[in-house]
Amino acid sequence: MGGSAARRSDASRSAILAAARERFATDGYERATIRAIARDAHIDPSMVMRYFGNKDGLFAAAVTLDLRMPDLSQVPRTEVGHALVGHFLTVWEENEELTAVLRVGVTNAAGAERLQGIFRDQVVPVAQRVCPDPEQVQTRAGLCAAQLMGLALTRYVVRLPPVVALGRPEILAWLGPTVQRYLTAPSP
Amino acid sequence: MGGSAARRSDASRSAILAAARERFATDGYERATIRAIARDAHIDPSMVMRYFGNKDGLFAAAVTLDLRMPDLSQVPRTEVGHALVGHFLTVWEENEELTAVLRVGVTNAAGAERLQGIFRDQVVPVAQRVCPDPEQVQTRAGLCAAQLMGLALTRYVVRLPPVVALGRPEILAWLGPTVQRYLTAPSP
DNA sequence: AGCGTTGGTCAACGCTTGTTGGCAAGCGTA
């Protein structure tokens, strides 16, 4: 029962998960059909059901999001904004699961809850390190999330041309001070 | 043919459009079914087809988005950020079509194009009034869009609790200076 | 009265969806 032993089906499982990640990222929850995912993985749709129960289970298994948040207490206090924007930019561009969870979070109630969980468990704790006032850390983290998710939305999902055209240094120069202010400036 | 005369079916038409707006806003494009919209409007699904051709036509007719952008050249130059954030906040809260177009813009390719069109035709021209450098106006408008759509996304769609909890004055105080900087500060 | 136009209902079409159960082939062990 432990499941530590390698099963013969592990190749199929991971093929399904990879295909699911890609489909969810590009199509969103509703249009990412089990049949299409199975076709991408060169396997029968019924196998997807047997391995993951149902479509919700597949989504839960495929999209497990780790932002790999850095330890901001190691960064000079005047550069946390710059560091945070840079980290998000890197993670977004090398990890399509973020687009998946954002797309699904907008269409699906369960997806929205997952986004809330990521915010609560991964973003807020990091903000707590740099802004110790427990009264304000939630608000400040929320403001950062609004700015960073807005960037992701306009750049990777909606693809507003001017935002797509921005280079990494320009984004850092524009958004770094904003996030810095949201995290460390005195409350207005 | 002109269509100026009031038709007997106008009540049904507008009932369908109202129901469609609400469904698209809460469910997104795929899950907002014609059958559900027709049920809400107390009418037969086939009438929706007759009036609007197909689902795309219904969406186009239901979600016509006018941001009613203010003339920022009338506002003191140091307060355009504050004014813009306040305007967006007002429009978002009294108009569910914005949530609809955002939700659909994330899932549907046609919806994304519509968002790009709104940005191009309604947001950029206003930014042009306050930031006359034609080289930068696109970029600056894009940055504002990223911040404002990020707010809308986290507040009205994903509903991150700390962002939902923010009051209007706090949002103005936090985001006003950001948008102000994106519009008027010297390029970093 | 008779007419065409309009507003509306009903039943069905073809298709896709998530999901299920049965059955065949491969494997390790006894």
Place this chain on the structure above:
DNA sequence: TACGCTTGCCAACAAGCGTTGACCAACGCT
């Protein structure tokens, strides 16, 4: 060889989808 478990494919199900066309009732006109 025979057994039991795993892996996989196939065919089918019920439900829902967008969409279509036939049919009916009410209206406005001449």
